Amino acid sequence: MTAETLDGKALAATIKAELKERVAALAERGIVPGLGTVLVGDDPGSHSYVRGKHRDCAEVGIASIQVELPASTSAAELEGRIRELNEDPACTGFIVQLPLPGALDDAWALELVDPGKDADGLHPANLGRLVLGEPGPLPCTPRGIVELLRRNGVGLSGAEVCVIGRGTTVGRPLGLLLTRKSENATVTLCHTGTVDVAEHTRRADIVVAAAGRPRIVTADMVKPGAVCVDVGITRTEAGLVGDIDPSVREVASWIAPVPGGVGPMTRAMLLTNVVERAEALAG
Numbered sequence: 001m002t003a004e005t006l007d008g009k010a011l012a013a014t015i016k017a018e019l020k021e022r023v024a025a026l027a028e029r030g031i032v033p034g035l036g037t038v039l040v041g042d043d044p045g046s047h048s049y050v051r052g053k054h055r056d057c058a059e060v061g062i063a064s065i066q067v068e069l070p071a072s073t074s075a076a077e078l079e080g081r082i083r084e085l086n087e088d089p090a091c092t093g094f095i096v097q098l099p100l101p102g103a104l105d106d107a108w109a110l111e112l113v114d115p116g117k118d119a120d121g122l123h124p125a126n127l128g129r130l131v132l133g134e135p136g137p138l139p140c141t142p143r144g145i146v147e148l149l150r151r152n153g154v155g156l157s158g159a160e161v162c163v164i165g166r167g168t169t170v171g172r173p174l175g176l177l178l179t180r181k182s183e184n185a186t187v188t189l190c191h192t193g194t195v196d197v198a199e200h201t202r203r204a205d206i207v208v209a210a211a212g213r214p215r216i217v218t219a220d221m222v223k224p225g226a227v228c229v230d231v232g233i234t235r236t237e238a239g240l241v242g243d244i245d246p247s248v249r250e251v252a253s254w255i256a257p258v259p260g261g262v263g264p265m266t267r268a269m270l271l272t273n274v275v276e277r278a279e280a281l282a283g
C-alpha cells in the first residue's frame with residue numbers, strides 16, 4: 001500500500017478562497033477584520049510563520065497589525081504591548097507567537113490576551129470553553145487537523161486516535177477536541193512518560209505525531225491502513241524533517257506530510273478564527 005496524501009496546502013487554498021468571500025461580505029457592511037501578531041526575538045522559524053500569517057491576511061483582505069520586539073524585551077514591556085492590542089479597535093483578534101524567548105513565560109503572556117480577541121484559542125478561558133464544550137475560538141493546529149481529516153472523508157466517530165505529544169498548542173487541546181460529542185473519537189495521549197508508545201500506535205486507526213522528534217513513528221509502529229498525521233517539524237541542514245518516517249507511506253492509507261499537510265491548515269484556521277470573531281461582532 002502507498003498512502004494517499006492529505007494535502008493541507010491545497011485545502012488551505014480552498015479555505016482561503018471561502019474566507020475571502022466572507023471578508024468581502026463584511027467589507028460591504030463597513031467591517032474590516034484585523035489580525036495582530038506579537039513576535040518577540042529572532043527565531044527564524046517564528047519570523048517565517050508570522051510572515052506567512054500576514055501574507056495570508058493580505059490574500060483574504062484581513063488588515064495586519066505587526067508588533068515586533070527584540071529578545072531583550074522585558075515582561076513589563078511585553079505586557080504593555082499586549083494590553084495595547086487588547087484596547088486597539090482596529091485589532092479584532094491577535095496572537096502572541098510561541099515560544100517566547102528567554103525568561104518570558106508563554107502561559108503568562110497568553111493569560112494577558114483579552115479572551116474575546118484570542119485568535120489562537122489558547123487563553124485559559126477559551127481552553128476552558130473547549131473542555132466544557134462551549135463555543136469559542138479553537139486552537140489552530142488541532143482545528144486544522146480535524147478539518148483536514150473531515151474534508152478528506154476520514155471518519156472520526158468511533159475511531160481510535162493515538163496522539164503523540166502533550167504540548168499546549170497541539171497534543172493536549174487536540175485530545176479535548178477529538179473527544180467532543182461532535183467528533184466522538186477515542187483518544188490515547190502518549191508522552192515522554194509513556195512506557196511503550198508503539199503498543200498504543202499499533203492499535204490506532206489514526207496516529208497524530210506532534211512530539212517534534214524526527215522520524216519517531218516508523219512503519220512497524222503503524223497498523224496497515226491507518227491514517228497518519230505529521231505535525232512535528234525539525235529543521236535540519238537537509239531541510240524540514242517530520243515526526244513520521246517516510247517508510248510509513250508503505251503501510252498507511254493516508255498521510256498528512258511535513259511540509260504541506262498540517263502547517264498550512266494551522267494558518268488557514270487562524271484566519272477562520274479571525275473572520276468568525278469579526279462576523280460575531282458584526283451580529
Ligand SMILES: Nc1nc2c(c(=O)[nH]1)N[C@@H](CN(C=O)c1ccc(C(=O)N[C@@H](CCC(=O)O)C(=O)O)cc1)CN2
Binds near residue numbers: 097262266
Ligand atoms: N501563537 C502560536 N504559536 C505557535 C503556533 C500557533 O498555532 N500559535 N504553532 C506553531 C507554529 N506555527 C504557527 O504559529 C506554524 C507552524 C508551521 C506552519 C507551516 O506552514 N509549516 C509548513 C512548513 C513551513 C516551513 O517551516 O518552512 C508546512 O508544514 O508545510 C505554519 C504555522 C508554534 N507556535
